[in-house]
Amino acid sequence: MNDAGNAALETDPAADATAEGGRRARNKAERRRRIKAAARAVFAEKGFDAATTREIAARAGIANGTLFLYAPDKVDLLMMIVNDELDPLTQASLAVLSADRPLLAQLMEFFGDRYEYWARDPRLSRSLVRETFNHDAFGDKAGPETRRFHTHRARSKARIAAILRAMQAAGNVRADADTDQAARLLWAVYLAEVHEWLNQPAPVLKDGLARLEAPLRLAVSGLQPAGG
Amino acid sequence: MNDAGNAALETDPAADATAEGGRRARNKAERRRRIKAAARAVFAEKGFDAATTREIAARAGIANGTLFLYAPDKVDLLMMIVNDELDPLTQASLAVLSADRPLLAQLMEFFGDRYEYWARDPRLSRSLVRETFNHDAFGDKAGPETRRFHTHRARSKARIAAILRAMQAAGNVRADADTDQAARLLWAVYLAEVHEWLNQPAPVLKDGLARLEAPLRLAVSGLQPAGG
DNA sequence: TTGCTTAAATGAGCATGCTCATTTATGATT
DNA sequence: AATCATAAATGAGCATGCTCATTTAAGCAA
Numbered sequence: 001m002n003d004a005g006n007a008a009l010e011t012d013p014a015a016d017a018t019a020e021g022g023r024r025a026r027n028k029a030e031r032r033r034r035i036k037a038a039a040r041a042v043f044a045e046k047g048f049d050a051a052t053t054r055e056i057a058a059r060a061g062i063a064n065g066t067l068f069l070y071a072p073d074k075v076d077l078l079m080m081i082v083n084d085e086l087d088p089l090t091q092a093s094l095a096v097l098s099a100d101r102p103l104l105a106q107l108m109e110f111f112g113d114r115y116e117y118w119a120r121d122p123r124l125s126r127s128l129v130r131e132t133f134n135h136d137a138f139g140d141k142a143g144p145e146t147r148r149f150h151t152h153r154a155r156s157k158a159r160i161a162a163i164l165r166a167m168q169a170a171g172n173v174r175a176d177a178d179t180d181q182a183a184r185l186l187w188a189v190y191l192a193e194v195h196e197w198l199n200q201p202a203p204v205l206k207d208g209l210a211r212l213e214a215p216l217r218l219a220v221s222g223l224q225p226a227g228g
Numbered sequence: 229m230n231d232a233g234n235a236a237l238e239t240d241p242a243a244d245a246t247a248e249g250g251r252r253a254r255n256k257a258e259r260r261r262r263i264k265a266a267a268r269a270v271f272a273e274k275g276f277d278a279a280t281t282r283e284i285a286a287r288a289g290i291a292n293g294t295l296f297l298y299a300p301d302k303v304d305l306l307m308m309i310v311n312d313e314l315d316p317l318t319q320a321s322l323a324v325l326s327a328d329r330p331l332l333a334q335l336m337e338f339f340g341d342r343y344e345y346w347a348r349d350p351r352l353s354r355s356l357v358r359e360t361f362n363h364d365a366f367g368d369k370a371g372p373e374t375r376r377f378h379t380h381r382a383r384s385k386a387r388i389a390a391i392l393r394a395m396q397a398a399g400n401v402r403a404d405a406d407t408d409q410a411a412r413l414l415w416a417v418y419l420a421e422v423h424e425w426l427n428q429p430a431p432v433l434k435d436g437l438a439r440l441e442a443p444l445r446l447a448v449s450g451l452q453p454a455g456g
Numbered sequence: 457t458t459g460c461t462t463a464a465a466t467g468a469g470c471a472t473g474c475t476c477a478t479t480t481a482t483g484a485t486t
Numbered sequence: 487a488a489t490c491a492t493a494a495a496t497g498a499g500c501a502t503g504c505t506c507a508t509t510t511a512a513g514c515a516a
Binding site: 130133134135177178181182184185187188189191192193195199214215218219220221222223 | 362405410412416421448449
């Protein structure tokens with residue numbers, strides 16, 4: 001990994017500690033990269049529960065204890081990976097929301113992108129959704145990546161509420177609806193449905209989306225302007 | 229525990245194996261009782277996570293391994309207790325549902341009973357709700373008490389759907405609504421809200437119910453007959 | 457280069473949920 | 487009562503997530 005690592009060349013520290021910081025910083029970044037890759041691989045192969053932190057550490061080429069200097073617990077390893085993959089996707093999905101298009105269709109697009117992601121590795125997604133519900137304690141025990149996940153989820157929820165407010169201003173949503181409550185409702189439906197969908201032996205994307213659309217439509221119908 | 233247990237009196241098996249079965253059956257029942265009591269106590273004192281199966285076994289006066297002859301895993305111990313306490317409550321709540329009274333009020337009563345139960349020991353309830361979401365695997369790995377819990381939950385959901393159908397027949401719910409989907413929606417709201425409520429440092433019953441009513445009202449409004 | 461300070465890595469070890477080969481109790485048979 | 491078959495109980499032991507005292511490496515000053 002470090003091809004300039006013999007003692008003779010090591011006399012000048014600057015020779016190795018270039019550009020982006022010293023050796024420490026670079027070693028740390030490199031290790032984090034290897035840990036992510038190892039965790040990704042082992043989780044994919046074995047699933048979250050069967051994966052052991054020992055195997056992840058071994059495959060990353062580090063000692064067991066070292067792993068826990070980079071992630072406070074196993075869950076945070078999973079969140080680390082999922083955050084990296086899900087964040088850009090979420091950002092893209094949120095960007096195309098608009099006040100001018102039908103609410104249900106937009107919701108289905110937004111949630112559909114997530115369903116598509118979950119469908120790529122349903123077993124791992126099932127574990128993630130499970131851990132999502134754990135949200136244990138009141139923030140104390142959660143690792144940084146777990147917190148990141150929930151922060152971004154809250155942002156998404158808020159963004160949906162904002163769109164609802166915009167639609168309200170445009171007259172496409174009942175004026176007397178509480179948009180925050182409505183966003184909570186919609187998200188609750190999404191969570192419950194995705195949970196149930198992923199708890200099937202072999203979740204199929206299309207089936208999941210169909211199961212989602214029905215209660216979502218029902219929830220949306222309560223938001224229609226009077227006489228809609 | 230067995231006061232006729234000396235050898236001299238043991239010559240006649242019938243002297244001890246009375247009424248409700250032989251010694252084996254009675255020992256088993258007695259042990260199950262002690263295990264339940266021990267688990268109840270330890271869970272209440274330490275919370276689910278901090279409670280150890282070793283302490284439960286010790287307090288029940290049995291060996292460690294014996295515990296797992298009576299419950300396949302720790303979660304099933306919790307479910308055993310909760311089922312015993314929650315089942316009568318659920319049955320009573322379901323019994324008073326009727327097609328003639330306002331939907332929202334009935335839902336608030338039904339879910340309110342559960343909130344009241346959860347509020348008695350929020351820490352333990354939090355763990356239970358968390359495990360509820362685990363519903364791991366496709367039924368394979370779940371213990372009998374865990375399965376009992378989910379069966380009864382499904383029954384409750386079905387009962388709500390039935391009430392919705394009755395209300396539909398009475399003209400109090402939109403004729404074109406899918407009552408099964410509607411029940412799913414309502415239950416999803418309940419789950420999401422109870423989850424969020426219990427994840428606060430000190431959940432207060434009234435607050436929780438207030439937070440529940442809002443999105444529930446919204447969901448119900450989508451079920452009103454046209455022009456309601 | 458030599459010390460020295462501090463950050464980082466290490467791996468033995470702990471706690472705990474659960475298993476399983478062995479031991480013990482129970483009930484039936486003679 | 488003696489013998490046997492089977493159900494049940496036992497506790498040593500395993501796997502694994504995580505900790506922490508100890509060791510090693512990195513940066514820096516002289």
